Amino acid sequence: xxxxxxxxxxxxxxxxxxxxxxxxxxxxxxxxLCQRRTGVGADGVLVLEKSxxxxxxxxxxxxxxxxxxxxxNGLRCIALYVGKKRKVKIETMAGMYEAEITGxxxxxIKMAAPKDLKKDIGITVNGRAIKVNYIDAGVxxxxxxxxxxxxxxxDNIGRSIRYHDEFKPRxxxxxxxxxxxxxxxxxxxxxxxxxxxxxxxxxxxxxSAIITAxxxxxxxxxxxxxxxxxxxxxxxxxxxSKVKDVYLEGEAxxxxxxxxxxx
Numbered sequence: 001x002x003x004x005x006x007x008x009x010x011x012x013x014x015x016x017x018x019x020x021x022x023x024x025x026x027x028x029x030x031x032x033l034c035q036r037r038t039g040v041g042a043d044g045v046l047v048l049e050k051s052x053x054x055x056x057x058x059x060x061x062x063x064x065x066x067x068x069x070x071x072x073n074g075l076r077c078i079a080l081y082v083g084k085k086r087k088v089k090i091e092t093m094a095g096m097y098e099a100e101i102t103g104x105x106x107x108x109i110k111m112a113a114p115k116d117l118k119k120d121i122g123i124t125v126n127g128r129a130i131k132v133n134y135i136d137a138g139v140x141x142x143x144x145x146x147x148x149x150x151x152x153x154x155d156n157i158g159r160s161i162r163y164h165d166e167f168k169p170r171x172x173x174x175x176x177x178x179x180x181x182x183x184x185x186x187x188x189x190x191x192x193x194x195x196x197x198x199x200x201x202x203x204x205x206x207x208s209a210i211i212t213a214x215x216x217x218x219x220x221x222x223x224x225x226x227x228x229x230x231x232x233x234x235x236x237x238x239x240x241s242k243v244k245d246v247y248l249e250g251e252a253x254x255x256x257x258x259x260x261x262x263x
Contacts, residue, residue, distance in 0.1 A: 002262045006033070007081060008040060008255040011073030011107075013199025013229010015255075017042045018081050021049040027065035032262060034063035040260060043194050046074050048082070054089040054096055056082060062193020069094035070138040072202020076107035076252040094138045108249035109202075112138055113242075114210055125160045132161065133211045140172040141207035149178040149186055154197040158190025175204045177212060184224040185212055199229030202248050209234035210243050 007018040017033045017040050030045040032038075044062050051057035058078045060071040070092040079088050079099035090097045098110040118134040133143040142161050146152055158174040161167070174190040187208045189201035209223035213236070225232045232250035236243040 003259050004029075004033075004262050005257070005259050006040065007257045008042070009046075009077040009081060009252065010229075010255055011077045011200070011202065011252040012232050012250045013227055014044075014071075014073035014077075014201065015042045015199075016044055016046045016074055016077055018046045018048065018078065021047055026059070026061050026067070029262065030061040030063065031065045033260065040258070043191070043198050044068070044071065044074065046071075046078050046081075048078065051091040054091040055085070056088070057091040059093070062191070064193050064195055066193045067093070068139060068193055070097070070203070072109060072111065072138065072206060072248050073200060073250075073252070074202070075099060075109050076202065076248070076250065079107050079109070080105075080252045081254065092138075102249065105251050105253045106249065107252045108247050111203075111206055111246040111248055113244055113246065114207065116140075117211075117214070117241075119211075119214075121166060123161070123164055123166050125157060125164065132166075134167070134172065135207045135211055137203040137207040137210070139203050140167065140170050141175055141204055142167060142172040143175045143177055143208050143211040145212075146176050146178055149176060149188060152176050152188060154188045154190050158197065159195070162190055162192050162195075173201060173204055173207075175201070175208045177208045179212060179218075180226070182218055183222070184226065185209065185218075186226040188228065197228075200227035200232065202232065202250075205232045206234050206246060206248055210236060210246070213238060213243065214241065 047059040049057040189204040205225040235247040
């Protein structure tokens with residue numbers, strides 16, 4: 001029996017368990033810690049490691065034990081967790097990111113420029129032809145515009161798109177987007193690795209805001225993204241069919257610290 005110290009954190013509804021890098025089998029450990037009824041309960045585990053290139057390295061493990069390239073809300077949480085400097089550079093599998101603590105419970109991340117944009121991909125899901133947009137915002141996302149967002153069966157439809165042949169082998173997170181006005185959208189996200197809807201998704205907010213903006217449906221350079229867990233702000237500059245200087249900002253906080261027995 002090993003006692004593991006952890007910190008529970010939340011970023012706009014995404015919840016994480018933060019641990020140090022003294023453990024080996026992160027996949028197995030993550031599955032135990034993330035269980036909602038028998039463990040701590042979380043969307044994923046953030047592992048803090050030393051880095052030769054940055055202030056530190058963050059690894060993110062999804063609730064199913066798989067390792068993700070990066071996580072926008074996870075980056076914001078880990079920056080607040082370290083908290084020694086107002087600005088930090090973070091190494092991830094997806095590259096280097098810069099974070100800035102902008103308030104007591106607010107963190108802004110400079111995101112990598114999105115890539116691999118594909119618009120209006122025609123696929124068939126559950127016997128119905130639909131159009132989806134694809135973009136890599138650090139992790140892959142499929143973005144679908146809908147009306148009546150509250151009535152969408154996110155888990156069922158999202159799962160079918162996440163595993164669709166079009167997005168193999170990596171799969172994709174799936175964002176359902178409803179436009180509110182020229183500066184605001186609402187989204188719901190099915191996250192791969194969690195394999196269910198989450199209360200928020202940082203990279204999903206970025207992907208959705210950019211896809212919407214590139215479709216000329218937004219006039220503002222800053223987009224309010226309303227998720228189930230809170231509001232995130234996505235900033236960027238449009239340059240024709242591309243965007244640059246992308247930032248993600250929103251709430252992050254430490255919920256509690258604890259210790260758990262692990263066999």
